[in-house]
Amino acid sequence: MNFDAVGAAAAEALTLASFIGIGGGVLLGYVVGVIPGLSRSVAISIAIPLTFYMSPYIAISFLIGLSKGTAAGSAVSAILLNAPGEASSAATALDGYPMAKQGKPKTALQIGLIASVLGDIMATIILIFVAIPFARVALLFGPYEMAAILMFALVFIAGLSGGSLFKGLAAGGLGIFLGTIGLDNQTGLPRLTFGYTELMDGLPLIAVAIGTLALSEMFVQSERLRYDRANMAVTLEHRPDDRITWPIMRRILPTIFRGTGVGTFVGALPGLGPSVGSFMSYGMAQRAAKEPERFGKGEPKGIAASESADNAVIPAALIPLFGLGIPGNVSAALLIGAFAIHGITVGPLLLRDNPELLYSIFAGMILASLIMLALGWFGLMVFAQITRVPPHVVIPIVVFFCLAGMMLQGYGTFGLVILLGFAILGYLMKKYDYSFVTFLVAFIITPMLELNLRQSIILSRGNWAILLDRPIALFFIACTVVALVMLAWRSIRTGKPPAGAPAD
Amino acid sequence: MHRRTLLTAAAIMALATPALAEWQPKRPMTMIIGFAAGGSTDIQGRVLARVLEEHFGQPVNVVNQPGGGGAVALTRFMNAEPDGHTFMFGVQLGLTFSPIVTQTEYDIDDFRYAGTLVGGQFGVVARGDAPYQSFEELVAYGQDNPMTYAQQLPMDETIMRLIADEEGIDLAIVPTGGGGGMAPLLLGGEVDFAFSGGTHAQYTPTGEMNVLAFLTRDRSPFYPDVPTLVELGYPYAMDDFRSFFLPGGTPDEIVQAFEDAARFAVEHPQFVEVTVDNTLHPIVFMDAEETEATIREIRAANEELMAN
Numbered sequence: 001m002n003f004d005a006v007g008a009a010a011a012e013a014l015t016l017a018s019f020i021g022i023g024g025g026v027l028l029g030y031v032v033g034v035i036p037g038l039s040r041s042v043a044i045s046i047a048i049p050l051t052f053y054m055s056p057y058i059a060i061s062f063l064i065g066l067s068k069g070t071a072a073g074s075a076v077s078a079i080l081l082n083a084p085g086e087a088s089s090a091a092t093a094l095d096g097y098p099m100a101k102q103g104k105p106k107t108a109l110q111i112g113l114i115a116s117v118l119g120d121i122m123a124t125i126i127l128i129f130v131a132i133p134f135a136r137v138a139l140l141f142g143p144y145e146m147a148a149i150l151m152f153a154l155v156f157i158a159g160l161s162g163g164s165l166f167k168g169l170a171a172g173g174l175g176i177f178l179g180t181i182g183l184d185n186q187t188g189l190p191r192l193t194f195g196y197t198e199l200m201d202g203l204p205l206i207a208v209a210i211g212t213l214a215l216s217e218m219f220v221q222s223e224r225l226r227y228d229r230a231n232m233a234v235t236l237e238h239r240p241d242d243r244i245t246w247p248i249m250r251r252i253l254p255t256i257f258r259g260t261g262v263g264t265f266v267g268a269l270p271g272l273g274p275s276v277g278s279f280m281s282y283g284m285a286q287r288a289a290k291e292p293e294r295f296g297k298g299e300p301k302g303i304a305a306s307e308s309a310d311n312a313v314i315p316a317a318l319i320p321l322f323g324l325g326i327p328g329n330v331s332a333a334l335l336i337g338a339f340a341i342h343g344i345t346v347g348p349l350l351l352r353d354n355p356e357l358l359y360s361i362f363a364g365m366i367l368a369s370l371i372m373l374a375l376g377w378f379g380l381m382v383f384a385q386i387t388r389v390p391p392h393v394v395i396p397i398v399v400f401f402c403l404a405g406m407m408l409q410g411y412g413t414f415g416l417v418i419l420l421g422f423a424i425l426g427y428l429m430k431k432y433d434y435s436f437v438t439f440l441v442a443f444i445i446t447p448m449l450e451l452n453l454r455q456s457i458i459l460s461r462g463n464w465a466i467l468l469d470r471p472i473a474l475f476f477i478a479c480t481v482v483a484l485v486m487l488a489w490r491s492i493r494t495g496k497p498p499a500g501a502p503a504d
Numbered sequence: 505m506h507r508r509t510l511l512t513a514a515a516i517m518a519l520a521t522p523a524l525a526e527w528q529p530k531r532p533m534t535m536i537i538g539f540a541a542g543g544s545t546d547i548q549g550r551v552l553a554r555v556l557e558e559h560f561g562q563p564v565n566v567v568n569q570p571g572g573g574g575a576v577a578l579t580r581f582m583n584a585e586p587d588g589h590t591f592m593f594g595v596q597l598g599l600t601f602s603p604i605v606t607q608t609e610y611d612i613d614d615f616r617y618a619g620t621l622v623g624g625q626f627g628v629v630a631r632g633d634a635p636y637q638s639f640e641e642l643v644a645y646g647q648d649n650p651m652t653y654a655q656q657l658p659m660d661e662t663i664m665r666l667i668a669d670e671e672g673i674d675l676a677i678v679p680t681g682g683g684g685g686m687a688p689l690l691l692g693g694e695v696d697f698a699f700s701g702g703t704h705a706q707y708t709p710t711g712e713m714n715v716l717a718f719l720t721r722d723r724s725p726f727y728p729d730v731p732t733l734v735e736l737g738y739p740y741a742m743d744d745f746r747s748f749f750l751p752g753g754t755p756d757e758i759v760q761a762f763e764d765a766a767r768f769a770v771e772h773p774q775f776v777e778v779t780v781d782n783t784l785h786p787i788v789f790m791d792a793e794e795t796e797a798t799i800r801e802i803r804a805a806n807e808e809l810m811a812n
Contacts, residue, residue, distance in 0.1 A: 045540065045568070049550060139692035143678075183572070183606075186679035188658045190606045197579045197608065200572030270688060325706050326687050337547050340782045345706045412580070451685070455678045459652055459694060 006359050013363030018058050019371075022364055025062035026371045029069020030379060033085045034077050036214035036398055037405025039206050040070040040086060041330045048338050056342035057357060061364030063338050064314070067331050068120055068368050071274065071311045072376055075112035076383045079303070080105060082221075083214040083398055087205075087444070088274035088310045090213055090437060091282040095295060095302030102298050103239060105387055109380040110244040111300050112307045115256050117373045119308030122260045123267070123315040124365045127322075132351060135323020140472065141269055143455035148476035149269070150449040155483045157279045158438045160286065165491035171434045175442025178203055185451055198414045207406060207415050208443060211422025212429070212436050215402045218395050219427040225391050252304040255285050259308030266309070267316025271448050273329045274313040279441060281309030315365060321346055322358065527761040529589055532563040536581055536592040538574030544702065544783040545746065548622060549593045551778040552769055559768045574598035575608055582610045584751045588758035591618075592749040600744070600802040601659065604810050612803060614752045617795040618759045619766030622746035622779055623788030625726070626660070626719040629704045630697040631690060632711040639717040639736055642697060646673035654680045654689050654698035660719060662809050663733070663740040664699075670738075705784035719743075725786050740809065743802055745788060747795050763792045 012018065025047075032043040044063055051059035074085030079096030092112060099108040141149070158172050181192045182202030193199035259281040266277035285305035286295045295302050317328030318335075325347030327333035339346045350358050386394065402423075406415040429436045460466040467474055535556070537549045546568060553564040569577035578598045584590040599612050628639065636642040645651075646668070655661040655677050668675035678695060680686045690698045691712060700715070705726070707713035718724055718732045719742040733740055748762045769775045770789045779785050790798060 041540075049566075139688060142689070142692050142694045185681040186655065186658075186661070186677075188601075188605050193606075195607055197572050197575050200575055200606070201570070320688075324687070324691065337543060340544070340547055341550075341778070343777075343782050347706050349706075349710060447681075451679065451681045455689070455694075458676050458678045461650075461676060 008356050009359030009363050012057060012356075012360045013061075013367055017055075018061065018364060018367070021054060021058035021062045022065045022368050023371050023375070025065030026069040026368055026375055029066035029071075030073035030372070030375060031069075032066075033070035033073020033075075034383060035401050035405070036077055036081075036083045036085050037210055037402040038085075038408070039210075039405070040067055041334060042206070042405070042409050043070060044331055044334045044338075048334065048341065051338060052341065056339075056344060057360040057364065059338060059342055060335070060361050061368060063335060064318075064361070064365055065368035065371070067314045068311065068365075068372055069375075071120075071314055072113060072116040072307075072372055073379075074310075075116065075303075075307050076109060076380065077214075077398075079108045079112060080383065080386050081217070081394065081398065083217045085214075086274070086310075087209040087213060087440060088278045088313070089306065090275070090440070091278045091306035092303055092310070094282070094306075095297070095299045098296070099298035099300070099303070100387070104242050104298075105384055106242045106380065107244055107248070107300075108298075108303060109384060110377075111248070111252060111303045113373070113376040113380060114244065114249070115252065115259065115304040115307040116311040117369055117376070118256050119260045119263060119311040120315065120369045120372070121366065122257075123264045123312035124362070124369065126264050127315045127319055127365075128362050132319070132323050135319055135348075138268055138270065138320050138324065138326075142470075143452045143459065144467065144470045144473040145476065146269070146271065147449060147452035147456050148473040148480065149272070150445050150452060152476045152480040152483065153272070153276050153280060154442060154445050154449065155480050155487070156283055157276075157441045158435075159483060159487045160279065160283045160437065165488065167434045168438050171429065171436070171439040172442040175439040175444075176446045178208075179443045179446025180450065182447075186454070196414075198411075202447065203418060203443075204411055204415060205444065206409060207411060207418040208422050209440060210402050210405065211419045212426035212440055215399065215419060215423035216426025216430060216436070218399050218402075219423060220430055221391060222395055225395070248300055252300050255301040255304045256308040258284060258288070259305045260312045263309035263312025264316040267313035267328055268319045270320050270326050270328050273444070274310050275441065275444055277313040278306040278310040279437065281305045322350060323348060527588060527755075527757045529560050529562045531589060532565060533560065533588075534565050534567055534590045536577050536590065536594075537566060537568050538570065538577030538592070538594045538598060540568055540570040544785065545593070545595060547783055548746070548775070548779050548785070551775055552593060552621070555769045555772045555775045556765055558772075559765050572598070573602060575602045575606075578615075578749075579609050581749065581751065582614050586751040586754040586758075588750065588754060588761065590751070591762065593621075593746065594749055595624075595746055596744050596799050596802065597657075599799055600806050601657065604803075604807055605658065612796075612799060616750040616752060616754045616759050616792075617799060618748040618750055618762035618792050620745045620747040620788060620790035620795045620798070621766050621770050621775075623786040624720060624744035624746075625702050625705075625724045625784075625786065626742050626744065627700050627704060627715045627724070627727075627730070628664075628697055628717050628719065629690065629700045629707075629713045629715050631693070632714050634696070634714070636716070637714060639731070639733075642716055643667075643671050643673065646675070646696075647671060650674040650676070651697070652676045652678065652695040654678050654686050654695045656680055656686070656699045656701060657742075659742050659806055659809055660699040662812055663719065663738075663742065666740065666812060667733075667738055702784060726784070741805060742809075743798075745790070745795070745798065746785075747790075747799075759792050 032038045074089035075092045078084035078089040078093035079100050082093050082097040084090045084093050096108045158168055183200050184191055262281040263277045266272045282305045285301050286292050317332045320326040320328050321332045336346050406419050426436050535553050537546050539545045550566055553566050556564045574594050575598045581592050602608055603611055636645045653664050653675055661677050686698045686703055689695045704713050704715055715727050715730045721741045721743050770787050779787055
């Protein structure tokens, strides 16, 4: 490591302009994250033109700060409203919302924030010191490995959710089915589009996610407002014990470390993304816990697992980007564009040709995490006041943001129809206890799984023996089989969902 | 390309300019881009919008309408007011390819074409350390070894299938699902060679990738030594350009004004910089007439190819 460059980088990172730029990015991201209906990739694409007038270092740090802010902010609406601002915070709502209803909204928010910031900083440090020289390891994960990991993720995450095995299969099957809509990625021929040009790229993920997660929750809460008023709002009293304490901190720290590890692994593999990361981490925390039945009922570890992984994915997605020039997810792909605008080609050349810029960006990323901690700490005092606003005021506002967000993203009336359709689907799933989590994860994973599976089958030319040269793929296939058998065995034996499955 | 362009440009200038009054926009304009923000079309488009503001003296707002490789935007754009205030900066694939494989509501006749600014650079790439450094060597290698190829569009798949049949290569073809998917497959050694729509530009300087041949009709100005498939004796080409589209029924004077705007932009240092240096595409200018002729030519060629 070149220490002159590091010194110069640190100096640039600590100017007033960079504080304002990065702080603005984090703040903007935090607000976007809180608002259901506005998503991270949209925020980045809208903000890219703003960066025309910034120096390359501030522009990139601004955008990365924005990404980090959305990941932390989305926990707020997940915890207080049960309406996650991003799909990747859906796992946070599973324990965050029950905890808030138990009269500890501030503790839940603080756990979420601390897990976010720690996950973020640790993943950034891994990115700086370990990952770039070893970015090539990601190339060991070819189509066979990716297909096996995706299958494992699908089965593992499906195993988390409540309801009977058959309801789970139905929800997952529907997600897989809807995930196949769009152009076939080899022949380019449309599948199940019914002649609608808009469906050529498949059902828009943003509409599906916001509909099933946020808008449907508003339907549920409106119903509760009508029939079960007393038992709905999160009450915020000034309880002195409603804050994070050292014993809680000590309990969740190992979970945060594990979550960061899971998030970094998932983020470093191109294509998997934060939703897979946060649910995998949640599932692993539940498996590892001594009392797994407490998950879904306000377990602090649940919040910590989901949020730390969600945030760790963001710096980790930059590992293949900086190391190999391959974007790890949609936001990272947008960053390539932002770099290009500033005349920089992202990839292995960046470290060789422009080390100062790279180190400045790293310094900026750490700075962004610290600013996020400060902003989030004050922010949660403000946002916690949302709980004082009566639900008949909050619900229409959230519905408005969901609809306006779709329009803003250029999907037009078509997007609104899809959004509403999936809100109704999500409402029915919640009402009849079909897992919307299984549905959504299956929907997100299917296109990637299909592509990697098809690649594997074609490349192997139908020869199974090729797997013997692929130990990583074999390992994940074995894990998938074990997870399937355990899931089936448990459901058949008890006739009940696996222990600790969330109630709704 | 440039010689032809200059000649036609001169002819149009001589004939058309005195006859038509210069059209001017009266209010802010909207530029539609058929891709999500952050892609190369979007980046070029956003800089282009600022150059056009300078040229037309009116603000130009960029609206992204992603989906179906530009097909969604074209479907909506078809019914826009033909008054020049709403226009599209787009790739031609939505016109030269999409209508062949799927039923689109629009077709070539539903639009007017007002000039081309940017060229494509579709090529065939291999790893820098592969045992073949040229397309001839690849073919020779493939005659003794089974090979794998990563495709992006049905057209390049068909071209490679035809060449493989002709040369007796045992070729397996995998989908990549878009530009970003190619690099890990190729660099990870999963496939032997691949289609590249432009991704290669960031890997050729380090020697990680080699362009073996271009699928385009002309050589790329960035790789003057790399031949095209046609030069190598395979009569197949696949091309794409980025042009101004206007709704059908737009009057000639407005088409003329956009052609002039395109001519202004391809000379503007800011647009040239973002296109050539930052997004690594060649600047290619064509006037309105040549743009439309090219689109029809490429469409016919693609139809012939896809009939195979």
